[in-house]
Amino acid sequence: AQSVAQPEDQVNVAEGNPLTVKCTYSVSGNPYLFWYVQYPNRGLQFLLKYITGDNLVKGSYGFEAEFNKSQTSFHLKKPSALVSDSALYFCAVRPDRGSTLGRLYFGRGTQLTVWP
């Protein structure tokens, strides 16, 4: 069965400090991996994705994520957090490469709070 785990419901960091939001996955084959962010009462916004190539991918708003195949992880990182980064972050995987299904499996989300 395909699954995505975000082990922390909440992550709290001080502004200016580095942040990490964790994600591990269990899917067959070589998946596509994604991070999305959701602000209150808004839809999900795409942050970044890993398809192939360099394990460190860079995305919007200074975020980056590191793909680790052996640990089946795709942790989201940012060197210096901003208060405006406070939001709900979702990790997602697409196991069916090369098909038209386009199905994404989402983790349960991690609420990031950055305090001033």
Add this chain to the structure above:
Amino acid sequence: DTAVSQTPKYLVTQMGNDKSIKCEQNLGHDTMYWYKQDSKKFLKIMFSYNNKELIINETVPNRFSPKSPDKAHLNLHINSLELGDSAVYFCASSQEQGGQGTGELFFGEGSRLTVL
């Protein structure tokens, strides 16, 4: 110019009623989706259409019926609404290109359905 737009944004109705949510995308994508986000923020796919053809029907009750009149529209009709249908419903789209797409989804702002 909103890329994926859904209406209405809020919907409050009584149990047993029938309601519809409309979705339109102006991104030229060939695949559209309905996702349900429950009160705990968990996201789960309901339906997926590729070029107006139903691709994914994820064990959703028959009371839910999607309709895609063309590639740019995907509507969701719900019959005999139940309390458990209360959730936020997100429409999304992606460009799959016959399996060559990279699968990032673009989401609408969501439609919050409250069944009393």
